[in-house]
Amino acid sequence: MSAGDTAWVLASAALVLLMTPGVAFFYGGMVRQKNVLSVIMQSFSSIMVVGVLWALTGYTLAFAPGNPLIGGLQWLGLRGVWFSPYAAYAPGVPQLAQMAFQAMFAVITPALIIGAFAERARFGPLLLFIALWSLLVYDPVAHWVWGYGGWLRSLGVLDFAGGIVVHMAAGTAALASALVLRPRYDFDGSVIEPENVPFVALGAALLWFGWFGFNAGSALAAGGLASLAFVNTFLAPAAAGLTWMIVTWAVRGKSSVLGTMAGLVAGLAAITPAAGYVDPMSAIAIGASAGLVTYGAALLRVRMRLDDSLDVWAIHGVGGMWGAIATGIFADVGAAGLLYGGVRQFLVQLVGVAAVGAYVFAASLALFKLMDLAMGFTVKRHEEAIGLDLSEHGETAYPEI
């Protein structure tokens, strides 16, 4: 065991925890004032609900050795998860630290989804959804890709830090929700007035900061690989943000602040699966191309008049997916992508993307549909009109004004 590795993994876990409040501000600043608390509350709830659930069942289902589809139950309630490392995952750190680090990933994934039905979801069903989705979708998919014996891991799918498991999965669930749930009553195919754009920038800053833990921490050791992932997590979003800045400038005549923030996050999502497998110049290429691809996806979403108004699908879904594919193209560290003759790796990445995409989409669609039928997932018209802060929580963000 290594104190240095443990220090890095613990610091990284703390950084990743901060990302979920980052999501709260990133999303919260984009909704209207009457809904900002509801978004914050939903994000924090994801930490609390999934956190407890992860300790009870999630960790064992995702990471305990089991069959190719799901983990065993030997670590139920964290039984036996203790100070000694579990070498298959991280030989240098206590298993408790590896478990905590992974917990933060489980926590943020549902928090990302909530942007898709912001301003209209009922709080109770939302909590239930978070718990069920985490159990039925996140845990199995994490097992497939990262779990000891998981079938996609065995196949050789590369997903360094969750481009598939976290971002593509969240974005795909967001797409499913936008197809199943009614749009906001006042949604006209267009968008909404952001309450507080500086909060969006604050959220983006916390996300970027935390993402260094997310990606570089995924090396689960403090060495060259972590350093590489760190560098790539710095360069790819810079390139993606610049791309959105330039594209919005070219298209609209002025560079958009909100667009640049979206671009940053898109670049982060895209580099996530690739962070430890590509060199820095490839990271710039992946970031820049991700900027273009996600901008196109955002345009498409508007054209489809889908009320995934915070663009969870376009930014995280498409960004993460593109990153997973790009890993199959650019990989040159510990693996060989298409550019380096790795045809098989490229195809394997496609299989990974397709398999996870299909399962997450189908399962999420079913879950949203069933829950909506069974209990109603969205609020009543007049509740939406007065805003979720008052109707769901009996509070307002700025009572004094």
Add this chain to the structure above:
Amino acid sequence: MSAGDTAWVLASAALVLLMTPGVAFFYGGMVRQKNVLSVIMQSFSSIMVVGVLWALTGYTLAFAPGNPLIGGLQWLGLRGVWFSPYAAYAPGVPQLAQMAFQAMFAVITPALIIGAFAERARFGPLLLFIALWSLLVYDPVAHWVWGYGGWLRSLGVLDFAGGIVVHMAAGTAALASALVLRPRYDFDGSVIEPENVPFVALGAALLWFGWFGFNAGSALAAGGLASLAFVNTFLAPAAAGLTWMIVTWAVRGKSSVLGTMAGLVAGLAAITPAAGYVDPMSAIAIGASAGLVTYGAALLRVRMRLDDSLDVWAIHGVGGMWGAIATGIFADVGAAGLLYGGVRQFLVQLVGVAAVGAYVFAASLALFKLMDLAMGFTVKRHEEAIGLDLSEHGETAYPEI
């Protein structure tokens, strides 16, 4: 000496420093707009005043080997505190790092208290209070519990990261202030309008993030114990936050955002003394029970019509106290609590709580009373009416609007 341990302790110290600005926003968002700057200023002042004082006198009084009641003076002005470790505290890190880490604890404790007399304290007396309380109350108590030769440490009192020394002490001083100082002129037994609830959430996020340094850093080494403390610092607040969420839902019909944030912090305060002594399932139990206990305390405070309106006593005082007692019940790592036959440990914890509680309460009561008589601790009626930002600092938070 270990680079890994040092990296972790330095990172933790930085995390803990961030908690005091976290308090500034957590409290600042709950007061009215005309007082938000004063709360921020008071919190930052605690960093500055106690920071300098700690280097001059605080560290030696608390941590230098001395008698059972107070530390010696050999480290006055940090003389001799340098690169080599002081093995009784942390064999793996330079003593300077251990000193800096502890400085952050000294800094945040008075900052927690200021919530009790928010919106009515004069700034000058407040600064003096911070300095005197730190010298007369914090330093001795830290020595008793943590100092080499301190009598409670010798007795075997367990306080992993300051549930007694920091949270219970701050909450007890808050209670004393609420008994001695006049309530706000416009206090009607009820509460106030929070200026900015998203700031409260921001503060809660920074607190939680920083608390990983607070608790897991208190292992003073990056290994299994730190990992355990980390995990517990994740699970207990999640459980406590969920508890407040559910209780407010049950009692009021809607789950409260402010309440959930209060619950998170209560869970953090409660797990602080226990973090390295209990297993994760016990942490969940401690968090959930802390949620109930602190909710009850908050109700009681309202019923007593005490103007400790940000509930420093209910959240930190009662939360920290309950955590210290719970450590005596649930401890099963490196110690045995009541559940594991440790009757003595349980009683020792009660002694620790009672001794510190009594001393802090009496000393704080006397200090507030004397200072109030000598110089007046609270502002004049019309100063309170126009708000402390203008009356004490000549500035307003949002001059433009």
Add this chain to the structure above:
Amino acid sequence: MSAGDTAWVLASAALVLLMTPGVAFFYGGMVRQKNVLSVIMQSFSSIMVVGVLWALTGYTLAFAPGNPLIGGLQWLGLRGVWFSPYAAYAPGVPQLAQMAFQAMFAVITPALIIGAFAERARFGPLLLFIALWSLLVYDPVAHWVWGYGGWLRSLGVLDFAGGIVVHMAAGTAALASALVLRPRYDFDGSVIEPENVPFVALGAALLWFGWFGFNAGSALAAGGLASLAFVNTFLAPAAAGLTWMIVTWAVRGKSSVLGTMAGLVAGLAAITPAAGYVDPMSAIAIGASAGLVTYGAALLRVRMRLDDSLDVWAIHGVGGMWGAIATGIFADVGAAGLLYGGVRQFLVQLVGVAAVGAYVFAASLALFKLMDLAMGFTVKRHEEAIGLDLSEHGETAYPEI
């Protein structure tokens, strides 16, 4: 190579990255509402533009072995910068990590400058300025002082973490801009209404937090030296903040919140060059004296009626310069300052300050003048009137209100 050192350098690099958004809020809160997004956008742009540029050319120009004036081109596009350490800089960490850490310094320096022409710079020319200044000013100066073979490094100039390279350079460029660029049309020698003072405090908190990485990370190893730098980064700003608090109290009758935040940052800038060379008591002395010196500089700036309204020159320029000189006075760790008989060291520091000051001033003056003539650096009168958020970015910070 050491996992502990690597963990610390990576954590530090993440901390330093967070400082640039810290600047965004520190500055953004001080401008008027109609310009807050422009300041945020400019800060984030510095991360993106300089980040990509650093990987392509900046790192090699600054850090590759070359001649005394500029680095070689062997690391262009990060060629060969990989997992093994480059011993001349940091024997314990992968060169990629050292590169990433330094990237954050290159990123924040131009972001500091933008405060000098807030509320009136055109976005396009600003981006070009950031790129050119980074290339023509920052990279050479970093090479002189820190680069292997750089002439000031060879001479023995001490600049632990960038008091000269980052803060004095940024402040000097700010001064040049204030002399060349037109003031704001509505500038009357006085100042402006800050939009959101809590944002200023948030920015100060993120800056202080990140500065622990900035200074203590500059040890490039997790040991005694990092711990010392950490402690000094805690004490000096505390002393400087207290100084501003007291001085504003004495001069104006009330202690200023904005002034105290300015003092904190001034103390941080001043301790930066000294952090690993002085003992903690000297750090307090440097901080307190920096408080006085920068307060005087701020007064002078107002008297000169210069429209460097966020006081980049007074705080960073003068603070960093004073710190570099003070290093030549107080140094007693690994070097000897004036107080310890080190006359040569003192003179060498003066040479370093003079040489960098002269070059940065001349080059920045020329750059601003040429760019202003060639393309116009500032917006039109009516664009300034409606604010840069709308005129440059087509967005507003709070569209809803």
Add this chain to the structure above:
Amino acid sequence: MKKIEAVVRLEKFDAVKGALEAEGFTGLTAYRVRGRGRQGGVRLQWRGVREFRVDLIPKVKMELVVDDGDVERVINIISRAAYTGEVGDGKIFVIPVEDAYRIRTGERGRDAL
């Protein structure tokens, strides 16, 4: 000329604005206010520990200066679009205006509207 001052629910503002535009009344000035009528005020939670009454609740106040002959129509449009039938629907007041002036053109009176 008359000034129509209407205090309506926040959530009805878009509908009212749209209805006015549809009937050709584009000119208006609006701002957030807090009001109290017969309506009780909302109860907000304080951490779920206790409620507190906010007896002034957020509303939008709109002002339209119109020709005398349009007053009834405007009242009609607003009251239809703002109606829910619940307490708190709001009020409309009619206030005399003696003159109007358009800054850009210098036009006065009815022409300035």
Add this chain to the structure above:
Amino acid sequence: MKKIEAVVRLEKFDAVKGALEAEGFTGLTAYRVRGRGRQGGVRLQWRGVREFRVDLIPKVKMELVVDDGDVERVINIISRAAYTGEVGDGKIFVIPVEDAYRIRTGERGRDAL
């Protein structure tokens, strides 16, 4: 009917509101404004390095539409509750109202108040 417009100190608003309620005047609309009168404006600090004058200072403006016969009483209540004797206590203006309309019920005139 008349509209009473009163500009009062922020810190007196609660007292004024309470006094009006105590005498049965519950209906009112209020909002933050910034005003200037004979009063000088406040001086704020800029980092303690220099002062800047904010010549418009924050106030609350309240509007109550009342029956003609209540005008004097309301002026009395407000002016007593808002009084401090210092510059900046504020002003009250009386403006004619020609009609009132309650959206919920369709009542008009005095009945609508």
Add this chain to the structure above:
Amino acid sequence: MKKIEAVVRLEKFDAVKGALEAEGFTGLTAYRVRGRGRQGGVRLQWRGVREFRVDLIPKVKMELVVDDGDVERVINIISRAAYTGEVGDGKIFVIPVEDAYRIRTGERGRDAL
């Protein structure tokens, strides 16, 4: 007495305020509003992916209660200082005021201004 209500551009407010002061009209009350006239509204970006029309644009509304004889002068001062010639310069309305009251002194009518 008359109340002059002027809605002007945000960026012209300082100039208007200064011009009024220069001519001796210090008393005024001002607040932010959002307005719509013939002017189209601004187009804002949404992440550069699509525009959205904000059809109400921010303005400042100023109110001055003045003596009948000062009305023309005040209109003149405001309209000169607020003028740009572009759509959106704003409007001025004149409304009768029946009485005024200074809270601090109890003065009434013209003396209260």
